[in-house]
Amino acid sequence: MPRLAVTRREFMRISAALGGGLLIGIQLDNRARADAADAATAAAADGMFTPNVWLTITPDDVVSIRVASSEMGQGVMTALPMLIAEELDADWDTVRAEFAPINPAYANPIFGRQQTGGSTAIRGYWRTLREAGAVGREVLLTAAAQTWGVAVESCHAERGQVSHGNSGRSLRYGALARRAAGLPVPESVFLKEPSQFTLLGRAMPRLDIPAKVDGSAGFGSDVKLPGLLTATVARCPVFGGSVGKVNDKRARSVAGVRKVVVISSGIAVVADHFWAARQGREALEIDWNPGPAARLDSATITARLAERADSGTVGRNDGDAERALASANRRLEAVYEVPYLAHACMEPMNCTADVRTDSCDIWVPTQAQTSVHQTAMRLTGLPADKVRVHTTYLGGGFGRRGEQDFVIDAIETSRAVGAPVKVLWTREDDIQHDFYRPATYNRLAAALDKQGMPVAWRHRIAGPSISQRDATARETSGSDFSATEGALNLPYAIPNILVSYARVNSAVPVGYWRSVASSQNAFITECFLDEVAAAGGKDPYALRRALLGEQARLRAVLELAAAKADWGSPAAAGRFRGIAVAESFRSYVAQVAEVSIAGGQPRVHRVVCAIDCGMTVNPDTIAAQMESAIVFGLTAALKGEISIADGRVVQSNFHDYPLLGFDECPDIEVYIVPSEADPGGVGEPGTPPIAPAVANAVFAATGNPVRRLPIRL
Amino acid sequence: MIRLLVNDQEHELTADPAMPLLWVLRDLLGLTGTKYGCGISLCGACTVLADGEPVRSCTTPLSKVSGKKITTIEGLPKDRSHPVQQAWIEEQVPQCGYCQSGQILSAVALLARKPRPSDADVDQAMSGVLCRCGTYPRIRRAIRRAASIAEKDA
Structure with missing residues (x-):
């Protein structure tokens, strides 16, 4: 059970403000301010209110919420922010969702890892995110009470603003952000009873849908970077087989092909664009060692x-x-x-990596950020803080995108050619080299x-x-x-x-x-x-x-x-x-x-x-x-x-x-x-x-x- | 030098005339709203409009569309005010979203040709565009809704 640290007076006060509810002690991760995790130290100086790793309220009245699960169509980019917004009493129209960076604080409590699968997003974050929102609401109530010099018990939070019952005064959360940023985070908060929910249980329009009707949603295969090369990998068609002899002379002469490199999964043809890479791959002459599974049927x-x-x-x-x-x-x-x-996600497997001597950046449609982080640390030898994982939208997941094979492709290829590389699988690769x-x-x-x-x-x-x-x-x-x-x-x-x-x-x-x-x-x-x-x-x-x-x-x-x-x-x-x-x-x-x-x-x-x-x-x-x-x-x-x-x-x-x-x-x-x-x-x-x-x-x-x-x- | 008209913008390209339009759009012009799904005209994720007709850009060589008016998902109104976009939002169609450019442009072409399509028309126009997330029931509803939005706007 979480620790409860609350005086009777404080209990009465919070209880009155919320009109009942469940008192809870705050989990450790929610007590840590976000500045331990990322750039929120600077943010706080700019008048932003970041009570924990999950949310930031800026003076322009925008509530930014970090989503630690991967959005692969199942709606987490909306459902998880709803958990926070409910307890924060946020104005839903001001809520913006963004993908969380890699950090242990974002681990799904069911796995202890940043990972999406097993239908666990809501189950895993149900308590954590509601708590994170409730903490925000508590501090905003205090900030408003201090601004007006009134008792916090006389203040009330609703739809993104705090109102003072007697005087009719009110302040938007954005206007309270600067003062709230300087206040301590409470040790315990109340969570609402289901009967008090105003958002949870209501059909809310998904936050990711506008970007999915105008072509602007960024999937892994859409990543753009200066100097980015594109690669595709020829793999042994037989499971467990390996590369024998390769003649890449014709492949290297294809216009747009830059390099041909051997990586652990096969032969990567690296080019200016996918079309050249694919033509280059078709021009490879390869003798495979089929290995022991050659006769399996x-x-x-x-x-x-x-x-x-x-x-x-x-x-x-x-x-x-x-x-x-x-x-x-x-x-x-x-x-x-x-x-x-086969999973047959509509977006074939892909990953983009920029491996340098002192850093590694990975842009990837993944269901397993912690695994990607560990894969990259293992392959590059870099420490945790030098490896950054940037989650994109996933063009389908269904379990396939928890695997690491396409991540290894990109890391090895980028390291081999010394440039940022996007490895894109063909549909044939995707069907024939699945798990x-x-x-x-x-x-x-x-x-x-x-x-x-x-x-x-x-x-x-x-x-x-x-x-x-x-x-x-x-x-x-x-x-x-x-x-x-x-x-x-x-x-x-x-x-x-x-x-x-x-x-x-x-x-x-x-x-x-x-x-x-x-x-x-x-x-x-x-x-x-x-x-x-x-x-x-x-x-x-x-x-x-x-x-x-x-x-x-x-x-x-x-x-x-x-x-x-x-x-x-x-x-x-x-x-x-x-x-x-x-x-x-x-x-x-x-x-x-x-x-x-x-x-x-x-x-x-x-x-x-x-x-x-x-x-x-x-x-x-x-x-x-x-x-x-x-x-x-x-x-x-x-x-x-x-x-x-x-x-x-x-x-x-x-x-x-x-x-x-x-x-x-x-x-x-x-x-x-x-x-x-x-x-x-x-x-x-x-x-x-x-x-x-x-x-x-x-x-x-x-x-x-x-x-x-x-x-x- | 090949001239290409995409979303009312003229481009002059030095590229292999055999290069599929899909990769010209995505990798040379940076228009990544058009998606790669199969590479052999089986899934429809790469659908764009050429002179208003849906074409599979993954198997359409650049040489074949020079001089034609190409419309990609980026060519629809930025404020998402096209009746099909509005209907897609109102019916909450997309899930992962990857196939949706192809779905939306196929629906745009259908409604331009048949403002009040029958169920059979809709089946015929939409059956070649695969969706692994299973948004088909909502697509059907959204096309009906788009037709009525367009009728009101007209």
Whole structure:
């Protein structure tokens, strides 16, 4: 618990000023003034008020708020400032958001690092940022009281100004900034009760959208610097391969090509612009050493997974599933498989670095600033304060941009040529050199009693581990979240449950992909549950509802989605419904998909989505993230597949790794369950239920269960 | 020397005539609002207007557009007052934003040609522009809204 240092008098005073609320001691990072972190010392001298690392109020009445999470479309650049503005009682029209620099003070408390992922931005900063705003409000109240020579208890903060109750006087925050800058920061503050929120829970227009409709938003690939060169890197197409012999004579003669250098990932062609770099790369003559993975293919990988599937480590063992299965009245078995998937962010991977003997600057669309900082320190040998990380907008992230490969490319290339260099990947590089969502193989078994209710459930998973992707030892953790989440936490009241996991790593690199293991495990468990329902003669909704008796939040979203989708009445002729639920990242989501089959292809017409993510910050962003997660998951359900042949990825661009198109997008309705529970995640939880909702609708249409993605009829 | 008219500004360029317009815009003229997504006319992120028609700048050689009137996202009003920009803001369309220049210019071209497009017209005009964030439902709403804003303005 944070330290509370407050006198009774002070408590009464603050309490009166705020009209109630929760008294909290301030976290250490929020007690430190920003001048420890950056240039705020000079700022304070100019009459700016910077009570902590998060916000600055200038005499022109602008409230600048630093955003430590990366903006990759999920709306943090608006939602995080809303947390501060709420407690600051700021005038939202005066709020400006900017990306935070690299500094430990900006670490997400969940990770202890500056990192964006796992749907943690709101959950992680919920307390810290509200506190930061409350501190600002307290000091501004004091500054106003001193200005007028009145008791602070008689002052009131609202919409960016402090008013004095008796005299009707008021001062804007900007006008109070200079005096506030000279005042001490309080040791404790009150946070509002949810009933006192004026901003949180209201749909606010996103702060980043204006720059995204006029072309001015600066993405990593848009970075401009004096003397900047552009590079592209030829990589060995086979995983784990290396450069053998290179003839770069023709490449170097391409107009605009400056240098050709060997770096750890391959051969970088450095040029005046991307077109020259790309032509130069095509002119390279390279003999690759393909390495040990040269003969690897998808069939071999699947065979290895199948071979190991029964030898996993048990991660959950309720009751005695083996015995229940052995003595079952009725027993059901199935094999479920999912393929590798690429992230395919619209902005291909890129990074710009300017490495000098005594400094290193990096401009990068990254989800992992702390990792970038550490990568640069390791590669350059420079101390922490000589490495600066400048975060740009991210043209999509989905987990891909937490990796360091493109950062290493830029640092090594800049150092090799002694100039600032932007390394830009081609789309082909992006599809063929990703860290893929793991391909997994799953053996499912269930036992049904005489009433058709499931009494045992066994799920044996085999696949690569993301969290242990470099491990070579055979020991496997049965609770490795990166492979088992979404399976281990099966929410249904089944007396005997066994879940096991066998880690089977291969040369194919794997990584975190929007909603991680829940993305595949929700498909597997929710589709197998529909098989169980069919075998037991139960309605898929009714069975879920019966088995979710103890899971109030999950059951509530299930009921809401079913009601809004009219589950109880038949769908239009030729249309079929499927339903699925999933809890992930502390949020609860149910979806109903309405599907028809035409020309041997499923078409998704409508998706109804219900989410309980606890207290809401920006409801329109929650709706947008559900839409986004559904479309992302539909691509995986209907189209996505990365296959391996000769140790390399077969697919290369959007012709063979297609994304869901505009004309294929269903109508999507989103319903948010009102809640005062702690905030849950929003960026990812919408993805897991969509593949099983669609697959279950296809099962309803055809009578054949869908046991492999993408769905092929 | 190749002459190029971009957003009503004349440029004289010494460049390879085979160089794709995308890289001319981004790397020679510094107009980075137009994006690279696939390089082979599959995703539409690089869409610009040539004499009002949407073209994929990633596969359009410089030689082919000399003398044509090129409009990029930077050529829309700076105050974001174009009906499509207004509608995009009102419907809160962009997420990561990377594909949006291509989406917006495709919508601008559609509405210039068909001020009141049918759903089928919208499907046809927009289906080649991919969005990984899934802003499609909002794009559809925003195009309807832009059409009604333009009608009111007219």
